[in-house]
Amino acid sequence: MKVLLVEDDADLLDLLTYALGREGYTVLTAMDGQQALRRWEDDTPDVVLLDANLPKIDGYEVCRRIRHDGATPIIMLTARDEEEDVLHGFRVGADDYVNKPFSAKQLAARIKAVLRRAQADPYRQPVREVKVGDVRLDLQSYNVTSGDRQIQLTPLEFRILYLLGVNEGRVIPYSRLVEYAWGYEGGDSSLLKTHICHIRQKLNLSAGKNGGIRAVPGVGYSLAL
């Protein structure tokens, strides 16, 4: 299995190359967007790990171009300071994202998951909307509908609901929700519950009856419908 790793930080590049090598992957590397595109074209990797901000051509643009020309699974590596959305990554066609800092083990798990999904669905296309029960999140237009009702969510609420939605039925730890919605600074689980409350109100998603947003004490939240 060939992995194309694109990362401009030489230290991190070395570290990951080593770690992924130990996991049994053949690791190809690139340190900027141009190189990345060329290696992608020449070497046809099975999956691409893509740092978000790169010199010359940034990660999102690289992602867009790879998506334009092919369907290779892409995992974006997003830095802390750019809260400039993970959603953006999904919108340009990324298959998954990992927030820095991450462990090599986490990364390997994501790679495996993405490859499995790609395998299972060879004619797949990037996520454009998320449907859970009669709730629909449209990532293109940022519209949210519940049945036929149009709901107005704030960006923060949208991100929270999105993460719960794509992981329907699974419990998402507070830490991960906070990390995702706020992108590293700011955010706190006491704020989280406030916003969860708002989402429940707007979408009638109080837990219990036939699903909704369920709180798992001491752990996190999960969405089921």
Next chain:
Amino acid sequence: MKVLLVEDDADLLDLLTYALGREGYTVLTAMDGQQALRRWEDDTPDVVLLDANLPKIDGYEVCRRIRHDGATPIIMLTARDEEEDVLHGFRVGADDYVNKPFSAKQLAARIKAVLRRAQADPYRQPVREVKVGDVRLDLQSYNVTSGDRQIQLTPLEFRILYLLGVNEGRVIPYSRLVEYAWGYEGGDSSLLKTHICHIRQKLNLSAGKNGGIRAVPGVGYSLAL
């Protein structure tokens, strides 16, 4: 296979014409931007090789206009291999770039790669006009009409509205709008909102009622009618 070669250096033009002829291509030539656009329109080449700095209309502008009106693959020939040039090229829609000096063999390889990609991608097709609701953007004449009313937009406003129009309903991030409208340098999201304001005024596109230009806080704008 017809190749349109645009190059103001007569020696290089001759050399490449000869070399590409040997590779089996029919070579059309132009020595400045105006000629290039005319020949492109008249002779519908399969691929365009475009020198970056040309007299009258420079290569990037030519590229942008061809991109507006069609999807012919474009390879930029850049003299200085400064990153801005390459980046600028991609931003205005070039498919590939080759740094001078280059060998005819390299060039031929790139042409082949670009053509293959273009072939594989059925979604590429020329766009001659954009209609959103009763707003019509004519890319040939740069005319804009709202219903039967003729609207006068500045080039900058036109580009912004165009990008929103072809992505009707989708939210376009500030970064992408700025990138596209200004090309690369200059531009800034505070300027963007000024021009968005102008467009809204000229076309009565304040958001809310039945569409219009909607702001998605912290993300970008979307146009819907």
Next chain:
DNA sequence: CGCTTTCGTTCGTCTTGCGTACGGCGTTAT
């Protein structure tokens, strides 16, 4: 049964960010 913990909800304040207007600068055309 009462205590503690954790989640749910409300509310007022503050900050962020969008909308719009206006003045100035550079360029082009007449």
Next chain:
DNA sequence: ATAACGCCGTACGCAAGACGAACGAAAGCG
């Protein structure tokens, strides 16, 4: 030369969202 136009950049008003604390409710535990 000068007028017109496109563009820049700032400032200010305003609305929406985020914050954070405070209080109420529910569930776990001794």
